[in-house]
Amino acid sequence: MHSSKHVRRAALAVSAVAALSLTACAQGGGASGGIEGCDETYTIGFSHPFGEAQFVKALKQVIADYGPEECAEILLDNTTANNLETQRETVESWVTQGVDAIVFWPVDPTAYANIVPSSQQEKDIKWLTYVGPVDGQDGSVGFDPMQEGDSIAEDVTEWLGENYPDGGVEAAVTIQTTQPTIQGRWTQPIAALEELDVPIASKQDCSNQACGLEIATNVLRENPDVRVFISYNDDVAIGTQKAIENAGLDPEDYYVNGYDGSPEGLANVKAGDGAFDVTMAIPVADLGRDIVKNALAAVKGEGDPNSLTPSIKVEPSDADKIDELLAIFGND
Numbered sequence: 001m002h003s004s005k006h007v008r009r010a011a012l013a014v015s016a017v018a019a020l021s022l023t024a025c026a027q028g029g030g031a032s033g034g035i036e037g038c039d040e041t042y043t044i045g046f047s048h049p050f051g052e053a054q055f056v057k058a059l060k061q062v063i064a065d066y067g068p069e070e071c072a073e074i075l076l077d078n079t080t081a082n083n084l085e086t087q088r089e090t091v092e093s094w095v096t097q098g099v100d101a102i103v104f105w106p107v108d109p110t111a112y113a114n115i116v117p118s119s120q121q122e123k124d125i126k127w128l129t130y131v132g133p134v135d136g137q138d139g140s141v142g143f144d145p146m147q148e149g150d151s152i153a154e155d156v157t158e159w160l161g162e163n164y165p166d167g168g169v170e171a172a173v174t175i176q177t178t179q180p181t182i183q184g185r186w187t188q189p190i191a192a193l194e195e196l197d198v199p200i201a202s203k204q205d206c207s208n209q210a211c212g213l214e215i216a217t218n219v220l221r222e223n224p225d226v227r228v229f230i231s232y233n234d235d236v237a238i239g240t241q242k243a244i245e246n247a248g249l250d251p252e253d254y255y256v257n258g259y260d261g262s263p264e265g266l267a268n269v270k271a272g273d274g275a276f277d278v279t280m281a282i283p284v285a286d287l288g289r290d291i292v293k294n295a296l297a298a299v300k301g302e303g304d305p306n307s308l309t310p311s312i313k314v315e316p317s318d319a320d321k322i323d324e325l326l327a328i329f330g331n332d
Contacts, residue, residue: 038071044295045075045094047087047104048130049179050207052080053235054262055284058329062288070292075099082178082207084108095119101126101295103141107178109134126298128305130291132181138298139305141290145181148280148311149188152257155278155313156228157192159255164227171228172202172219174212174236185259189230201226212239220247227254234258234265234279241268241276251275261314263329270323272316280311285328 034041046063048056060076067074077090084107094102095115102125106112109132116136119125128139160169171193175186190200201223204215212235219226220243231237237258244254254275258265261281269277287309297303314321 034073035068035071041071041073042101042296042299043073043075043097043099044292045077045091045099045102045104046130046291047077047079047091047102049079049082049087049105049107051078052208053233053260054264055234055260055282058263059284059288059291062284062328063291066289067292070296072292072296074292079107082107084111088112091115095123095125098123099125100299101128101138103128103130103291103295105130105132105142106134126295126305128291128295128298132179139294141287141294141307142309143282143287143311144308145184146188147184148259149184149186151280151311151313152185152230152259152278153188153192155257156189156230156255157196160196160198160228163253163255167197168225169227170199170201170223170225171230172216172223172226173200173230174204174206174215174232176207176232177205185232186230189257193228193230198228206236206239207232209235209239209242212236213242214239216240216243217246220244220249229254229256229275231256231258231276234260234262234268234276237276237279238264238268241274244275259311261311261325263326266314266322266326266329269314270316270319270326278313278315281314281322281325282309282311283325283328 050056064074064076075094077087079087079090087107088111091102091104112134116127116134126138128141129137131142173186173190193200202219206212206215216229229240231240237256240256244251251274256276258276258279261279265279266281268274269279290307290309294305294307298305
């Protein structure tokens with residue numbers, strides 16, 4: 001569907017990740033013998049505030065599988081729903097344990113204002129941030145929300161020009177106000193819509209399929225002129241698509257985008273039979289490898305502990321690219 005909807009392509013760089021089993025635990029920095037074949041083993045903790053998201057689950061698996069290849073034991077937290085208390089408890093346990101590095105997306109950076117410098121000084125723990133920075137961090141890893149947002153802004157502008165050149169339509173946007181560091185995902189498309197005089201009928205926080213379905217259902221009932229749904233991530237986009245289907249509406253009349261490139265999101269885009277048929281996919285293999293490599297660079301003082309992994313726009317005609325990404329997730 002939408003055969004003329006997307007005409008621009010971005011190059012896909014996907015790295016294959018060897019699947020290795022996570023082995024025995026090493027409790028301290030540079031401990032010996034924790035992983036077979038390693039003279040020294042390093043321990044890295046990874047925390048993400050939205051552990052319930054499909055993409056995050058897959059990312060954690062990539063990190064856990066790749067870590068032993070670099071002589072790194074990986075510790076993963078169970079934080080979900082942006083819960084500061086859960087994340088803080090896990091991170092503090094890692095500090096007590098004396099891990100070598102912590103890579104995390106802080107729910108609230110101010111909550112770590114004291115623990116970061118004290119653990120750096122007392123235990124030489126290295127702190128790297130995933131997307132959300134903290135004062136005094138030793139490195140960073142993640143994706144570029146501005147690049148993602150600019151690409152979707154360009155895409156929706158093209159789609160509106162082809163499908164609604166005379167205007168008369170409105171838009172709905174889902175955001176995440178608790179995570180301003182990734183606001184490029186919505187600020188850039190909103191700016192493009194405002195440039196086209198497309199009113200924003202709804203702007204609400206949402207990060208999962210359930211609220212995506214609920215918000216879109218209400219928007220479609222209350223604002224029949226809405227034709228564009230800018231989604232916070234793939235999960236929201238899938239919920240939005242379901243609302244359009246439930247309402248018996250023609251998916252060709254609606255623009256729904258995603259972000260992340262989750263397994264279900266990628267499979268949905270590949271199918272090409274719904275309103276959600278474009279996403280900015282983060283190459284999970286590259287990102288997972290960078291999380292491990294950057295943490296070790298900070299610990300060893302060798303190499304650059306900072307990087308951004310570019311996202312890639314994919315649509316139904318990019319079936320081969322989608323298959324490459326799905327293969328990394330372990331899906332066909």
